[in-house]
Amino acid sequence: MPGAQYIALSGMRTRLDELDRLANDIANVGTAGYKSERGSNLTADRPAFTDVLQSAIDVTAGGRRLDVRSGAIDPTGRDLDIAIEGDGFFTVQTAAGVRYTRNGHFSRSAEGFLTTPDGSKVLGTNGPLQLGSGKTRVDEDGTVMSGDAAAGRLAIVRFADAGSLVRESGSILRADGLPPTPASQATVRVGSLEQSNVSVVERVAELTNATRSFEALQKSVSILMNDVEVRAIEVLGRR
Amino acid sequence: MIRALYTAASGMNAQQANIDNVAHNLANVNTAGFKKSHMEFEDLVYQQTKLPGAPTSATGEAPAGLDMGLGTRPVATSRDFSAGNMRQTSGPLDIAVEGDGFLQVALPSGITGYTRSGSLHRDGQGQVVTGEGYPLEPQISIPANATAITISKDGIVSAAMPGQSAAQQFGTIELATFQNPGGLKPMGGNLFTVTTASGEPQTGAPGTDSRGSVAQGYLEDSNVSVVEEMVNMILGQRAYEANSKVIKAADEMLQQVNSLVR
Helix, strand or coil: CCHHHHHHHHHHHHHHHHHHHHHHHHHCCCCCCCCCEEEEEEECCCCCCCCCCCCCCCEEEEEEEECCCCCCEEECCCCCEEEEECCCEEEEEECCEEEEECCCECEECCCCEEECCCCCEEEECCEECECCCCCEEECCCCEEEECCEEEEEECEEECCCHHHCEEECCCEEECCCCCCEECCCCEEEECEEECCCCCHHHHHHHHHHHHHHHHHHHHHHHHHHHHHHHHHHHHHHHC | CCHHHHHHHHHHHHHHHHHHHHHHHHHCCCCCCCCCEEEEEEECCEEEEECCCCECCCCCECCCCEEEECCEEEEEEEECCCCCCEEECCCCCEEEEECCCEEEEECCCCCEEEECCCEEEECCCCEEEECCCCEECCCCECCCCCEEEEECCCCEEEEECCCCCCCEEEEECCEEECCCHHHCEECCCCEEECCCCCCCCEEECCCCCCCCEEEECEEECCCCCHHHHHHHHHHHHHHHHHHHHHHHHHHHHHHHHHCCCC
């Protein structure tokens, strides 16, 4: 098979990956605090073969970066729904270690800890936030009041390179060595929840793009395989 | 096979659950003391294909990783315990709780149920019961010949008895509050029961701590907002549609793979 087919096939493969990425974004259009990802394709790097296979410059999936734009802030009226305005992430203690999230849909556990929907403890600047029996109130600067006593202050951090955070299940992000710095200017909005930042319009447009370019590539492979080669065999074979 | 098919299917399932929840809220728009719930979703595990920082050559390393998400799932229905509107009624045994407290109800199974629906009645023995006939806890009995039943803000039930000038007291309605009302388990009939997540009830007379006071002659309406549910319904329906478009796209692409060879 000549190189052209491999190029087109590699293009088809990346479109399938793109479809997977789009499917995940569209499936999570209703997930609070979800961050979509920007993918990129690049020409495959093949230093050892460039001289031999000049034509075999194929494409592979390149890196991805988290799209950290804020989602729409939706007022819910719940006391423990907290949205961060602008830059910053909540810090949570999961079973696997410290993680970060923009999903401020918190609740109070039976022991009085402020937790995420998964039951991970939300961390304050001085460890997990434990609430007393009084009514919980969260101030704009992230100070958590339980009754009249302060229970602590939400540990809201920012990253210089937030796009490199790695996603985990449950709108949770892993830092993988990126250093968090306290976001002292962050303000929180209580009674609101940050929605998913997936734009359905954008994603459906990309979906059309992926399907159509897949179709074009399929046509080129099909023509090469079914017409060009068959014709070549016919013509050359007659001689 | 293409992962996108299953990913989009998970999205459709989630949105269907969302619509189910909207339907439940809307169906209870006239249920006194009903508390609306909200469906929460979370993204599923990620399939890691390339770790960020993995070496790409002897000297270079990948600046960004490659992982593929596998969809979404409903994770919780969180209940919104905000107060509904107070509606004035003429029933002397219609009460609404202004605050966080729940009325306590003795269920036939022996456990205690908690409710915000204060539409109470007197049964044949004069006992104060809920619409379903379950007695309040602690039990309160009002004799049949009592008139002008009064329930004070702090829950004291009194009535005028024939031949007596002073009103007679028949007991106090107690309220219960919870550390985490969101952890209460709904069991139908406007009733909730205790779970480990909700914490043990703290009972006491109305007006003490943050239990709230009792308002006689009022009922608490459902806190469902029809406008909000309509918006949720439209969003859910459109998201469902978008997910089905992904399935269609995946299907078309598979079809094209099959037609590679003529």
